[in-house]
Amino acid sequence: MEDIFPARVLPTVDRQNRQFWTSGEEGKLCIERCTDCGAWIHPPVGICYSCHSSSVEPTAVSGRGTIYSFTINHQPWFGDIGSYCVVLVDLEEGSATQPLRITSNLIGTEPDNVAIGMRVEVFFLNCDDVWLPQFREIR
Amino acid sequence: MTGHVKHRHRSERDAVISGIGQSDVGRRLDRTAMSLTVDACLAAVADAGLTLNDIDGLSSYPGGLMDGLNPGFGGPGTDAVQDALRLNLNWHSGGYEGPAQIQALINAAIAVSAGLARHVLVYRTVWESTAQGSGGRQGMGGAGSGGGRARMGGMLQYLLPFGAVSAANWLAMNAQRHFHTYGTTRETLGEIALNTRRNAGLNPKAIFRDPMSMDDYLGARMISTPLCLFDCDVPVDGSTAFVVSHRDYAPDVPTTAVGINAVGTALHGRPSWDQRPNMEESPLRAAADTMWARTELTRADVDTAQLYDGFSIITLMAIEALGFCAVGEAKDYLKGGHRISLEGELPLNTAGGQLSAGRLHGFGLLHEACVQLRGQGGERQVSGKPEVAVVANGGGPVAGTMLVTRGAS
Ligand SMILES: [Zn+2]
Numbered sequence: 001m002e003d004i005f006p007a008r009v010l011p012t013v014d015r016q017n018r019q020f021w022t023s024g025e026e027g028k029l030c031i032e033r034c035t036d037c038g039a040w041i042h043p044p045v046g047i048c049y050s051c052h053s054s055s056v057e058p059t060a061v062s063g064r065g066t067i068y069s070f071t072i073n074h075q076p077w078f079g080d081i082g083s084y085c086v087v088l089v090d091l092e093e094g095s096a097t098q099p100l101r102i103t104s105n106l107i108g109t110e111p112d113n114v115a116i117g118m119r120v121e122v123f124f125l126n127c128d129d130v131w132l133p134q135f136r137e138i139r
Numbered sequence: 140m141t142g143h144v145k146h147r148h149r150s151e152r153d154a155v156i157s158g159i160g161q162s163d164v165g166r167r168l169d170r171t172a173m174s175l176t177v178d179a180c181l182a183a184v185a186d187a188g189l190t191l192n193d194i195d196g197l198s199s200y201p202g203g204l205m206d207g208l209n210p211g212f213g214g215p216g217t218d219a220v221q222d223a224l225r226l227n228l229n230w231h232s233g234g235y236e237g238p239a240q241i242q243a244l245i246n247a248a249i250a251v252s253a254g255l256a257r258h259v260l261v262y263r264t265v266w267e268s269t270a271q272g273s274g275g276r277q278g279m280g281g282a283g284s285g286g287g288r289a290r291m292g293g294m295l296q297y298l299l300p301f302g303a304v305s306a307a308n309w310l311a312m313n314a315q316r317h318f319h320t321y322g323t324t325r326e327t328l329g330e331i332a333l334n335t336r337r338n339a340g341l342n343p344k345a346i347f348r349d350p351m352s353m354d355d356y357l358g359a360r361m362i363s364t365p366l367c368l369f370d371c372d373v374p375v376d377g378s379t380a381f382v383v384s385h386r387d388y389a390p391d392v393p394t395t396a397v398g399i400n401a402v403g404t405a406l407h408g409r410p411s412w413d414q415r416p417n418m419e420e421s422p423l424r425a426a427a428d429t430m431w432a433r434t435e436l437t438r439a440d441v442d443t444a445q446l447y448d449g450f451s452i453i454t455l456m457a458i459e460a461l462g463f464c465a466v467g468e469a470k471d472y473l474k475g476g477h478r479i480s481l482e483g484e485l486p487l488n489t490a491g492g493q494l495s496a497g498r499l500h501g502f503g504l505l506h507e508a509c510v511q512l513r514g515q516g517g518e519r520q521v522s523g524k525p526e527v528a529v530v531a532n533g534g535g536p537v538a539g540t541m542l543v544t545r546g547a548s
Contacts, residue, residue, distance in 0.1 A: 075363060
């Protein structure tokens with residue numbers, strides 16, 4: 001797939017974030033999880049916020065979730081590439097008080113049809129050495 | 140939930156704002172950040188009836204290391220200003236992390252109370268208009284600037300790769316939540332934008348002074364839905380400075396000392412643009428609650444509010460966080476714009492705010508609070524000699540707030 005952003009900023013991949021940014025190569029979305037108490041931790045920090053264990057591991061999630069919020073960007077930060085949709089996705093492994101949320105893009109849905117609460121699933125876009133999670137509507 | 144600290148001694152009341160100063164403010168002034176800074180600082184010191192020899196403390200936001208993020212975001216740091224003015228300091232501090240921009244004032248007041256300094260010069264300089272050139276507002280981290288792909292660590296690595304390259308994108312998603320949950324509309328945000336434009340017309344230093352109608356607002360081009368051009372502040376060049384002195388200097392202040400009655404510094408929950416569970420609510424809420432717990436003043440005592448308006452939605456959420464109405468009720472509170480007008484019960488952003496007067500990044504709002512309390516507002520002066528003003532800064536991931544009074548508190 002061609003990258004719509006000609007000068008997309010990419011993450012600096014390091015020990016801590018490597019799994020989140022590269023597990024898409026195997027078609028999986030991996031989020032840090034505490035192996036002692038099961039809490040999901042994002043962004044990855046290497047320590048559990050709930051029980052303070054450092055026994056944490058990148059763990060595959062289902063890749064499904066709902067749109068918590070969204071915006072259709074029109075400002076030409078990247079030149080004239082047209083509008084695009086930024087979404088906050090609450091993954092189904094999270095809860096209302098401890099949402100498991102990532103910022104991403106919704107691809108393939110007309111801007112007027114995007115809505116909070118919409119069910120979405122992950123896919124990946126490869127840019128250099130990272131696989132960016134992207135989302136599409138579950139129809 | 141962390142309980143509020145009970146206070147016997149409120150250190151901020153040991154301090155007053157003894158002087159205020161501001162450089163020229165404008166778009167693409169083509170001046171150096173240092174020259175703007177020095178203009179503001181010298182004006183503030185003179186306004187306080189002091190000379191640079193009296194200044195023994197220096198404080199600023201965001202410190203000297205922040206300019207790589209967004210061109211023109213940071214002015215000179217405290218080391219650079221100390222050296223440029225050859226100051227001799229007993230206390231100095233410049234930094235980014237803390238309760239938003241106003242932390243530089245709060246730190247100064249605490250230093251004065253602790254006896255570390257007697258007269259602290261505090262400044263904030265922006266030169267985003269010149270630094271970002273004629274191409275308009277830029278995304279962060281060099282997004283869209285051409286060349287190869289830039290790399291980013293820290294919390295922005297989870298935002299920028301998705302084209303969420305500006306606070307306009309991030310705050311738009313707070314606004315979308317607020318619209319969804321509470322039925323807030325673009326007209327609600329429009330009342331905030333229209334109010335600043337009305338007030339800017341009475342401020343000779345404001346950038347956008349032409350009248351604006353609700354139709355103009357609703358017809359403006361979208362930046363990031365639901366935020367349009369007039370929901371976003373206007374980058375400018377300019378510097379704002381204050382002198383924070385010990386309260387025993389108040390009788391010698393040539394104008395009127397402005398008292399610091401209470402500060403709000405709390406941060407509960409995650410300091411994040413996208414990870415707070417309830418994004419309809421401002422992180423200002425915790426800071427506001429602690430501020431009200433430190434004072435006998437109430438919301439009814441507030442004569443004017445100067446609330447951060449980098450984006451209109453921040454101001455809306457600040458009105459709710461400070462308790463002027465309940466969360467979700469801003470659409471009724473702001474209806475018609477009467478309450479927040481110069482003649483209303485809570486005159487808001489009376490110099491035109493950042494939306495119409497220019498993005499002086501929090502400090503312009505505190506400056507205007509002082510102008511109003513000193514009775515120097517000219518055509519835009521709030522009637523009836525205002526005695527209490529509330530100021531809020533920040534409102535994205537972090538926030539801070541302050542109650543200021545005419546005369547020492
Ligand atoms: Zn744990």
